[in-house]
Amino acid sequence: MSAKQPKNVFVQGPIEASFIADSIQKHSSQTNIGAHSIFLGQVRSDLIKARKVAAIDYTTYEEMALEEMHEIREAIFLKYQLTCMHIYHSLGKVAAGEICLFVFTSSKHRKAAIEACEETVERIKAELPIWGKELFEDDSYQWKENK
Amino acid sequence: MSAKQPKNVFVQGPIEASFIADSIQKHSSQTNIGAHSIFLGQVRSDLIKARKVAAIDYTTYEEMALEEMHEIREAIFLKYQLTCMHIYHSLGKVAAGEICLFVFTSSKHRKAAIEACEETVERIKAELPIWGKELFEDDSYQWKENK
Amino acid sequence: MLNNTTRVNVIVFGHLLDITKSANIAIENVSDTNELVQQLELLYPFTNMRFAIAVDKKIVNENTPLNDNSVIALLPPFSGG
Amino acid sequence: MLNNTTRVNVIVFGHLLDITKSANIAIENVSDTNELVQQLELLYPFTNMRFAIAVDKKIVNENTPLNDNSVIALLPPFSGG
Numbered sequence: 530m531s532a533k534q535p536k537n538v539f540v541q542g543p544i545e546a547s548f549i550a551d552s553i554q555k556h557s558s559q560t561n562i563g564a565h566s567i568f569l570g571q572v573r574s575d576l577i578k579a580r581k582v583a584a585i586d587y588t589t590y591e592e593m594a595l596e597e598m599h600e601i602r603e604a605i606f607l608k609y610q611l612t613c614m615h616i617y618h619s620l621g622k623v624a625a626g627e628i629c630l631f632v633f634t635s636s637k638h639r640k641a642a643i644e645a646c647e648e649t650v651e652r653i654k655a656e657l658p659i660w661g662k663e664l665f666e667d668d669s670y671q672w673k674e675n676k
Numbered sequence: 677m678s679a680k681q682p683k684n685v686f687v688q689g690p691i692e693a694s695f696i697a698d699s700i701q702k703h704s705s706q707t708n709i710g711a712h713s714i715f716l717g718q719v720r721s722d723l724i725k726a727r728k729v730a731a732i733d734y735t736t737y738e739e740m741a742l743e744e745m746h747e748i749r750e751a752i753f754l755k756y757q758l759t760c761m762h763i764y765h766s767l768g769k770v771a772a773g774e775i776c777l778f779v780f781t782s783s784k785h786r787k788a789a790i791e792a793c794e795e796t797v798e799r800i801k802a803e804l805p806i807w808g809k810e811l812f813e814d815d816s817y818q819w820k821e822n823k
Numbered sequence: 824m825l826n827n828t829t830r831v832n833v834i835v836f837g838h839l840l841d842i843t844k845s846a847n848i849a850i851e852n853v854s855d856t857n858e859l860v861q862q863l864e865l866l867y868p869f870t871n872m873r874f875a876i877a878v879d880k881k882i883v884n885e886n887t888p889l890n891d892n893s894v895i896a897l898l899p900p901f902s903g904g
Numbered sequence: 905m906l907n908n909t910t911r912v913n914v915i916v917f918g919h920l921l922d923i924t925k926s927a928n929i930a931i932e933n934v935s936d937t938n939e940l941v942q943q944l945e946l947l948y949p950f951t952n953m954r955f956a957i958a959v960d961k962k963i964v965n966e967n968t969p970l971n972d973n974s975v976i977a978l979l980p981p982f983s984g985g
Binding site: 570587588589590592593596618629630650653654655656657658659660661672673674675 | 915917918919922958961977979980981982983984985
Binding site: 553567568626638647 | 711719790
């Protein structure tokens with residue numbers, strides 16, 4: 530409802546489907562909402578030079594990330610007519626096939642929810658100080674690079 | 677995985693959050709997926725001429741809707757690099773605050789999933805022969821009109 | 824060929840149901856969709872009602888010939904989602 | 905004022921950790937970010953490494969004065985999500 534208070538966005542380990550279901554369920558009392566848009570990032574088991582990604586280990590500069598996230602949140606609330614917005618990003622190890630990012634926007638009409646969700650995802654990827662370390666099945670690793 | 681087989685998209689009554697969670701969970705074995713985009717339509721308790729919407733009763737011309745949906749699905753799979761797409765729409769009574777539409781697209785990278793989800797939602801609203809009857813708290817009703 | 828009268832089945836949806844009270848209407852002696860609409864307007868106060876016509880599950884935008892097995896649907900503006 | 909040496913705390917992230925082996929580095933006698941980078945390059949093989957510098961949680965794009973309490977972060981390209 531409010532973009533004013535800094536909120537924690539970090540979750541230790543993967544984001545569970547049941548957590549997403551709870552978040553959706555909680556909005557059933559807000560009967561002014563007509564549309565929800567959800568983005569989920571899932572860890573891919575990419576094959577890189579014959580090594581397969583088994584998991585990604587996420588680290589962050591938390592104090593800075595929370596300040597940046599607060600700024601993104603305020604900008605998105607100013608730009609779009611949202612009812613609410615929830616953002617969660619994993620820290621630590623997330624295995625291939627598990628969810629590491631959950632962006633959830635709600636509004637009266639679909640346009641605002643859809644556009645706000647997309648813009649927030651782009652800003653998170655570009656602006657939040659988070660680093661993924663791709664852990665291969667053979668125990669080697671490389672630092673992830675976003676496209 | 678395939679856009680070839682006509683699939684049923686209709687669900688009797690509201691779409692439950694637990695059903696959405698199950699759908700998400702099922703994708704954890706597809707480790708080539710990097711992004712999911714989800715749209716949820718939720719019934720609003722709009723106030724229309726001092727009467728409050730308590731529920732929407734959805735009906736469809738099912739044979740035609742399934743053919744149209746099949747065409748939409750094939751067009752979307754041709755246009756976007758998707759891993760999979762799932763679509764569910766409620767029939768019958770869905771109370772204010774409950775979910776009536778669930779569109780779920782998955783792809784390797786986020787762009788395809790996000791754009792395919794948005795286009796599918798627009799086409800569903802414009803092209804599927806579905807009608808919503810807004811049931812007011814005082815037992816009167818009016819036929820819904822999409823903007 | 825005199826006894827060969829066309830009989831089509833018309834399915835009705837949405838707010839048009841408030842007028843027809845019935846979801847299925849049988850109409851005889853119509854050879855195309857224009858004739859069908861004329862017949863329907865004699866039977867029901869359809870003036871100013873917006874609806875599309877589907878013949879065998881495909882929306883038609885021009886006058887379309889009907890035959891004995893045609894399934895016609897009267898489709899008010901969609902409001903799904 | 906001779907004994908007033910600046911001592912800043914540098915936090916290191918991502919692939920730069922592979923080089924520094926330590927997430928926290930104390931650097932003395934630097935008055936701005938250019939001097940800091942010069943010092944770091946003497947200590948570590950940072951050549952060709954891309955990273956941004958944040959001073960007190962804000963990314964700086966130009967040479968920026970530092971003081972005794974500055975917290976500097978070395979930020980490789982982000983790869984969240």
